[in-house]
Amino acid sequence: MNLNLRAAILSNVSNHNAEQLEATIDDALQKGEEKMLPGLGVFFEMLWKESDEQERQEILDTLEQGLKQQK
Incomplete structure (x- = not known):
């Protein structure tokens, strides 16, 4: 299976506006999942x-x- 992760990620957010992108980023940071x-x-x-x-x-x-600051 050849999965292009970068392309899949970009495809998932390609129609997002700035507010949606911010929500996606905030969600990723809050969840802290690998x-x-x-x-x-x-x-x-x-x-x-x-x-x-x-x-x-x-x-x-x-x-x-x-x-x-992390130190």
Whole structure:
């Protein structure tokens, strides 16, 4: 079986508006289930690809700060 998980995830949310996307992300974070991680990863990949260098640096700075808070 050849399952393209990325394509399936994108297909499931392709017609979502911003409010629906936010609800999907919030739901994934609140549930904290491991099975939600691939979907969040696809969202992150899309965000990264659509970001310019300044936005990428802001993302990296935010991630760095979040990691420091986890310690």
